[in-house]
Amino acid sequence: MSAASRVVSLLPSATEILFAIGAGDRVVGVTHECDYPDAARTLPRVTSSVMATEGVPPGDIDRHIHAARHAGSSIYHLDEAELERLEPDLIVTQELCDVCAVAYSEVRRAVRRLTGDVPVLSLEPRSVEEISASIEEVGAATGCEDGAARAADAMRRRLDEIAGLRRLDPPPRVVCIEWTDPLMVGGHWVPEMVRLAGGADVLGAEGEPSRYVSWNEVVDADPEVMILMPCGYGLPRTVELVSEVASRPGFADLECARAGRVVAVDGSAYFSRPGPRIAHGLEILAAAIHREPWRPGTRGRRLLEPAGDVEDRVDLTDGVVQVNVSLSI
Numbered sequence: 001m002s003a004a005s006r007v008v009s010l011l012p013s014a015t016e017i018l019f020a021i022g023a024g025d026r027v028v029g030v031t032h033e034c035d036y037p038d039a040a041r042t043l044p045r046v047t048s049s050v051m052a053t054e055g056v057p058p059g060d061i062d063r064h065i066h067a068a069r070h071a072g073s074s075i076y077h078l079d080e081a082e083l084e085r086l087e088p089d090l091i092v093t094q095e096l097c098d099v100c101a102v103a104y105s106e107v108r109r110a111v112r113r114l115t116g117d118v119p120v121l122s123l124e125p126r127s128v129e130e131i132s133a134s135i136e137e138v139g140a141a142t143g144c145e146d147g148a149a150r151a152a153d154a155m156r157r158r159l160d161e162i163a164g165l166r167r168l169d170p171p172p173r174v175v176c177i178e179w180t181d182p183l184m185v186g187g188h189w190v191p192e193m194v195r196l197a198g199g200a201d202v203l204g205a206e207g208e209p210s211r212y213v214s215w216n217e218v219v220d221a222d223p224e225v226m227i228l229m230p231c232g233y234g235l236p237r238t239v240e241l242v243s244e245v246a247s248r249p250g251f252a253d254l255e256c257a258r259a260g261r262v263v264a265v266d267g268s269a270y271f272s273r274p275g276p277r278i279a280h281g282l283e284i285l286a287a288a289i290h291r292e293p294w295r296p297g298t299r300g301r302r303l304l305e306p307a308g309d310v311e312d313r314v315d316l317t318d319g320v321v322q323v324n325v326s327l328s329i
Contacts (some may be wrong), residue, residue, distance in 0.1 A: 003143025004090030229267035
């Protein structure tokens with residue numbers, strides 16, 4: 001496959017990768033959710049959502065998604081006319097999750113209508129190392145091997161540094177909430193990130209999909225640390241959902257609640273998207289699990305005392321908030 005010069009990205013993480021490896025000037029189209037880096041926001045959009053999600057409760061969003069799946073319809077619209085106008089010579093997408101991007105079958109159907117044989121690169125990482133490998137894969141497809149090697153190596157170095165932090169014995173029990181209504185826990189690379197950061201994900205399984213859980217399962221797990229990382233949500237919206245989780249029966253008796261170790265993060269930026277910023281997500285997890293902000297080279301040295309009695313929350317590091325659940329939320 002020759003190096004692509006006109007790329008359409010149908011995946012926010014792919015867009016981030018393309019810019020990170022130096023192929024940003026080759027991206028001619030993106031999705032409506034591609035918001036990083038800032039340059040991606042100005043590019044033509046080839047997708048849209050079939051439902052408005054701003055301010056919509058998580059339960060309503062979940063019911064809409066299930067209804068759409070039951071009816072055999074997509075939750076995204078692919079603008080085939082715009083795709084044709086952009087004349088891509090490479091389309092980057094994924095098959096892993098039809099909630100994260102336009103369904104792969106729909107992409108293939110649209111590609112058949114394009115002039116010429118337009119290759120489709122499907123990224124399917126299920127682990128942290130596979131995320132690094134996917135960066136190199138995009139580099140090979142775009143002729144940006146050197147930039148991809150630098151980005152992947154930098155990511156691996158950051159991950160190794162965090163994984164080399166002082167180990168906690170025993171590792172704190174961690175639950176990562178990927179959706180609040182109904183409850184889902186993170187899968188694929190998220191449980192692995194928890195382990196690398198020094199914790200033990202007691203409900204998620206490495207390499208396996210995210211899954212629905214009951215609140216009783218959370219209570220029985222009695223996590224020492226709870227990470228709220230709703231898929232696709234930024235930090236402000238996630239913080240708004242803390243009260244929804246904290247109002248559930250038995251929450252106040254959980255170890256994480258008693259210790260004030262319920263952490264809201266920017267799931268969209270640092271956990272849901274398998275791209276370079278996963279390394280920063282791992283730093284955030286290390287800060288939450290070790291109860292201290294982590295910076296390269298500190299090797300676990302305490303830089304900030306744990307949160308004391310505060311009105312509602314205290315910043316630990318970029319993208320993470322420690323929520324003191326023992327007080328009014």
